[in-house]
Amino acid sequence: MKILVCISHVPDTTSKINFTDNNTQFDTNGVQYVINPNDEFGLTRAMWFKEKQGASVEVVTVGGSEVEPTLRKALAIGADSATRVDAPALDGYAVAQELAAVVKNGGYDLVIAGRESIDYNGGMVPGMVAAMTGASFVNTCISLEIDGSTATATREIDGGKETVSATLPLIIGGQKGLVEESDLRIPNMRGIMMARKKPLNVVPSVATATETKTVSFEKPAPKGDVKLVAADNLDQLIDLLHNEAKAI
Amino acid sequence: MSVLVYTESEGGSFKKAAYEVASYGKGIADQLGTSVTAISFNANGAGDLGTYGVSKQLNITDSKLEKFNAAAYADAIAQAAKAEGATTVIISSSANSKYLGALLSVHLEAGYATNVMELPASTSPFTVKRSVFTNKAFAMTEISTANKLVGLANNSYGLKENTTDCSTEAFTPTLSDDDFKVQVQSVDKATDKVSIADADVVVSAGRGLKGPENWGMVEELAEVLGAATACSKPVSDMGWRPHGEHVGQTGKPVATNLYIAIGISGAIQHLAGVSSSKVKVVINTDPEAPFFKAADYGVVGDAFEVVPALIEKLKAFKAANA
Numbered sequence: 001m002k003i004l005v006c007i008s009h010v011p012d013t014t015s016k017i018n019f020t021d022n023n024t025q026f027d028t029n030g031v032q033y034v035i036n037p038n039d040e041f042g043l044t045r046a047m048w049f050k051e052k053q054g055a056s057v058e059v060v061t062v063g064g065s066e067v068e069p070t071l072r073k074a075l076a077i078g079a080d081s082a083t084r085v086d087a088p089a090l091d092g093y094a095v096a097q098e099l100a101a102v103v104k105n106g107g108y109d110l111v112i113a114g115r116e117s118i119d120y121n122g123g124m125v126p127g128m129v130a131a132m133t134g135a136s137f138v139n140t141c142i143s144l145e146i147d148g149s150t151a152t153a154t155r156e157i158d159g160g161k162e163t164v165s166a167t168l169p170l171i172i173g174g175q176k177g178l179v180e181e182s183d184l185r186i187p188n189m190r191g192i193m194m195a196r197k198k199p200l201n202v203v204p205s206v207a208t209a210t211e212t213k214t215v216s217f218e219k220p221a222p223k224g225d226v227k228l229v230a231a232d233n234l235d236q237l238i239d240l241l242h243n244e245a246k247a248i
Numbered sequence: 249m250s251v252l253v254y255t256e257s258e259g260g261s262f263k264k265a266a267y268e269v270a271s272y273g274k275g276i277a278d279q280l281g282t283s284v285t286a287i288s289f290n291a292n293g294a295g296d297l298g299t300y301g302v303s304k305q306l307n308i309t310d311s312k313l314e315k316f317n318a319a320a321y322a323d324a325i326a327q328a329a330k331a332e333g334a335t336t337v338i339i340s341s342s343a344n345s346k347y348l349g350a351l352l353s354v355h356l357e358a359g360y361a362t363n364v365m366e367l368p369a370s371t372s373p374f375t376v377k378r379s380v381f382t383n384k385a386f387a388m389t390e391i392s393t394a395n396k397l398v399g400l401a402n403n404s405y406g407l408k409e410n411t412t413d414c415s416t417e418a419f420t421p422t423l424s425d426d427d428f429k430v431q432v433q434s435v436d437k438a439t440d441k442v443s444i445a446d447a448d449v450v451v452s453a454g455r456g457l458k459g460p461e462n463w464g465m466v467e468e469l470a471e472v473l474g475a476a477t478a479c480s481k482p483v484s485d486m487g488w489r490p491h492g493e494h495v496g497q498t499g500k501p502v503a504t505n506l507y508i509a510i511g512i513s514g515a516i517q518h519l520a521g522v523s524s525s526k527v528k529v530v531i532n533t534d535p536e537a538p539f540f541k542a543a544d545y546g547v548v549g550d551a552f553e554v555v556p557a558l559i560e561k562l563k564a565f566k567a568a569n570a
Binding site for chain 1: 355387432438485517527561
């Protein structure tokens with residue numbers, strides 16, 4: 001089984017979000033980058049397929065050379081090889097075009113992506129790649145088993161979950177549940193040393209167009225002070241929620 | 249060239265999200281000087297579509313589409329958009345709409361903006377405000393393609409009445425075997441509980457509750473308020489509560505009218521995930537908990553005393569205001 005894991009290089013979840021150039025660019029100053037958490041759950045599940053079912057695991061991302069440390073981390077976790085598409089990640093559509101070309105060339109049985117990146121939250125790349133390549137698609141995937149040419153997946157739905165069967169090739173938009181938080185792996189020294197020798201291929205951009213463009217960013221308006229209510233005066237809380245906030 | 253809205257139904261009845269996209273679709277249609285057409289699957293009549301500004305309903309009746317199927321639904325909605333000559337298509341941010349959105353975007357060659365908060369700031373160029381960095385910021389995003397797909401953030405626009413005469417027509421898409429490569433085997437959904445996505449009120453609890461055996465009062469408070477229950481990340485990681493209840497940056501986003509956080513200190517990732525909620529109430533023993541800075545109302549106190557007392561007072565309030 002050939003698996004491709006699509007990785008997004010994103011600011012760590014604790015990052016302070018600021019903008020520069022008249023609020024048109026994300027301020028990368030002092031920001032630590034990580035593997036997008038939704039992708040890391042998928043990468044860890046891919047390691048399970050490698051160890052239990054002999055799968056090969058490649059990772060891919062779209063970006064400039066600054067994203068390579070994130071790919072090396074994926075290699076240190078255990079991926080066999082990495083590909084960087086040398087192009088700026090301009091919008092979801094452009095990234096999907098780049099990834100669709102890699103997917104078509106590679107003949108993968110399974111493509112694992114995260115349900116969304118935690119920076120731009122587009123949530124569209126996995127589905128677009130599926131539509132562009134004709135693969136089956138399961139989003140918000142929280143468990144996945146592969147048996148021969150069929151997959152059984154569970155997906156999170158509003159208020160519950162749903163079990164589906166799908167033919168391969170399959171693309172998933174994964175999230176927590178594919179593996180548990182405690183299953184995530186911190187690369188060890190041996191993994192880091194081996195990652196240096198693993199292939200990291202750089203391929204040229206093939207995307208021809210974008211469909212969307214961010215014109216500017218803004219931050220939420222600062223919040224007013226909290227109104228504190230004494231623990232022995234909950235009638236006041238109910239009164240505030242009913243008459244002031246109109247929430248009950 | 250109407251605006252097409254995908255109005256979701258369950259068991260034949262429209263969901264609240266359907267009326268919200270209808271309301272929003274009417275807002276855009278007014279900007280563009282056109283009308284709103286709704287596409288629905290196996291809906292039982294037109295419901296209140298007319299109340300929220302829809303002038304035409306296209307309803308698909310097909311037993312193969314009884315269960316949601318993203319590929320088939322996306323294909324059908326794309327065909328409806330083409331039949332109607334709709335260049336602007338609106339969907340919600342439900343799990344199902346987010347699932348089919350990207351597929352629909354490729355079918356329609358439509359630029360897709362997700363988590364959209366408001367009506368377009370301008371329709372030419374078509375510019376919308378969307379939430380990014382898990383609600384830590386907003387982006388003004390321009391869709392440059394001729395066809396446009398807007399994914400409206402839950403509970404952002406609200407329901408706006410705009411009573412219109414609504415006609416209903418049957419619509420029959422042409423579906424292929426390729427649309428059914430993913431098949432639903434079983435659905436596991438609590439039918440007696442409101443989901444986090446659909447709830448007007450969410451009651452959420454964290455490590456301050458000390459153990460899963462103490463969730464009875466959280467569930468009781470939720471029941472009194474008709475609320476969904478949720479939890480913080482550590483609580484789901486420790487297995488006290490199911491993953492589906494985890495709200496925050498790597499869990500579910502919450503955009504509800506009222507969010508009550510009990511024993512949750514308020515890590516930055518949690519605050520980001522719930523910040524779209526309109527009114528936030530925090531109950532915590534620690535007056536220094538970061539959540540107090542992000543909340544509208546706070547009670548500094550022991551959850552094991554405050555929550556049972558609050559339940560009793562709310563029951564009395566509900567009885568008096570019933």
